[in-house]
Amino acid sequence: MPLVTAGVVVLDCAEPEKLAEFYRQLLDxxxxxxxANLVEIRGGDGLRLAFRRDANATPPSWPRPENSLQAHLEFLVADLDEAERRVVGLGGRPVEAGDPAGTYEERGFADPAGHSFTLRLVPSPAPKQG
Incomplete structure (x- = not known):
């Protein structure tokens, strides 16, 4: 067994109960x-996230240049449009981070507390020929 193993990604926020519910629903x-100060969830695929109460938490400003993006979550999806509808329906918001023209392979969002995350399209494998 390794000496150190990965535990859980923890996001600081003012209202961990609300943010945990956003991600619980997003990730089924x-x-x-x-x-009192920490809520932990496990996504349908086994990913563990925790949300720690910090009354002074402020969201990052990314993609605005005042703050650099320190870290973000990335989720893989089969349908970007459907996943975006779910995110927005749960209270997340799109973050414009690039040139709006063209086909997107990924899209940036902020959760209700302002943490950045990306939905990245996982192309379906090409059907087998002959």
Missing amino acids: GEQIGAS
């Missing part, structure tokens, strides 16, 4: 733990 997951 379940809440697996909660305390």
Whole structure:
């Protein structure tokens, strides 16, 4: 067994209960733990995320240049349009981070607390020939 293994990604936010619910629904997951200052979920694919209460949390300004993007989450999707509708329906918002012209292979968003994340298209494999 390795000396160190990955645990859980933790996002600081003012309202961990609300943010955990956003990601629980987005990822078809379940809440697996909660305390006064931390809520943890596991997505349908096993990804674990936790949300820690920080009354002074402020969202990053990315893509505006005042702050650099320190970290973000990336989720793989089969249908960008459907996934975007889900994100917006749950209270997330699109983040314009590039040239709006052309076909997008990925799209940037902010969750309700302002954390950045990306939905990236996973192309379906080409059907087998003959």
